[in-house]
Amino acid sequence: MELLTSIFKDINSIVWGPMMLVLILGVGLFLMLGLKLMPILKLGTGFKLLWSGRSTSAADQKEGEIPPFQALMTALSATVGTGNIAGVATAVFLGGPGALFWMWCTALVGMATKYSEAVLAVKYREQDSNGNHVGGPMYYIKNGLGKKWAWLGTLFAFFGAIAAFGIGNTVQSNSVADVLNTDFGLPHWLTGVILMVLVGAVLLGGIKRIGSVAGSLVPIMAIAYLLAGLVVLVINVEQIPNALNLVFTHAFSSTAAEGGFAGAAVWMAIRFGVARGIFSNEAGLGSAPIAHAAAQTSSPVRQGMVAMLGTFIDTLIICSITGLVIITSGEWTSGISGASLTSAAFAQALPGVGNYLVAIALAVFAFTTIIGWSFYGERCIQYLFGEKSVMPYRVLWILAVFVGANTSLDFIWLVADTLNAAMAIPNLIALALLSPVVFKLTKEYFAKH
Secondary structure: OHHHHHHHHHHHHHOOOOHHHHHHHHHHHHHHHHHHHHHHHOOHHHHHHHHHOOOHHHHHHHHHHHHOOOOHHHHHHHHOOHHHHHHHHHHHHHHHOHHHHHHHHHHHHHHHHHHHHHHHHHOEEEEEEOEEEOOOOOHHHOOOOOOOOHHHHHHHHHHHHHHHHHHHHHHHHHHHHHHHHHOOOOOHHHHHHHHHHHHHHHHHHHHHHHHHHHHHHHHHHHHHHHHHHHHHHOHHHHHHHHHHHHHOOOOOOOEOEOEEEEEEEEHHHHHHHHHHHHHHHHOOOHHHHHHHOOOOOOHHHHHHHHHHHHHHHHHHHHHHHHHHHHHHOOOOOOHHHOHHHHHHHHHHHOOOOHHHHHHHHHHHHHHHHHHHHHHHHHHHOOOOOOOHHHHHHHHHHHHHHHHHOOHHHHHHHHHHHHHHHHHHHHHHHHHHHHHHHHHHHHHHHHOOO
């Protein structure tokens, strides 16, 4: 295990080096400027489309499997997970308060990235032999860039099928098992069994059941968590100005060691802010467009505007609440990391209640992430080996939930972090090359509307 950990650490330092951060932020900034800041300027329009997309017109129903609202909720079910609770805490623990600033930067340019991914996913999607719409980076690489680039699509699907077991499965079940054991004394193996049964029950229903469950659970859990976070911030209101000062100051200057906090250079704030930001909102990974490709819509641009809300909601709202709760509580200097740090921050303001709220939120967040990412992994494996490979993949997926609940957290985070970058590289290359298509479709749409 030590050798394996060492190998992954070496790979991780390369794939998450300066070039990767430049690639993620650079492509996002390029798309945002190419779109003339449209994702920011049309944010209100996106929310209107989301609200109207709860049901689908008769003309659009034949264009996909689930309404636009459910497509976003499926994508959000996969993104709103441990990254919002444990990921933000890890970023602040390793990079200091300044990491939150770089998470915000990642999210702002990530809105353009997520928009472009969804536009291309709907534009270049296909129908499989069962009549289901399939899409995502592997399809827009194959159909948009042509046969000479098909190997890049295959590479994405390969990394996606494997990475799903990290970011979307074992990391989630491990975090749930860890927090339920800490707060409720539930054995890790029992959490693993319960999660296996619940995940299996949902997966048997395919994308329509996943969309239905996500459409019901995601809004409820997100609103409940946000309300709890706002209550804590109201209690800590006097600390908010100082917290914001720490965020902006330490985004550009080193954070000194304090209490159990070891200190962090600016590079660490950028590195962990961007990495955990991407882990949380997945902008640039190429995962969310797989869900948006199943939306009942005939307009790539309309679905793109719905898709970009995922990054806004996930990072600029939910992650911000978590980060500010941690910083205002002062617990970020205690030496605690991960979900335990977020629990301690909530418990500091809400003694006897806060830690249980975080435990329940994390469990529900992680459960929806597992079912959302199962769909991504299935589509990747289907692209590589055909529809017959989907059922064996589901069985492996359900078994991996139990394995994740009973394995070392540090190693799982390392593997997930490394595979995230491996997924992002083919997708970001494709987004840059296909950007003229995104700009053209966007210009034509707004010329008519």
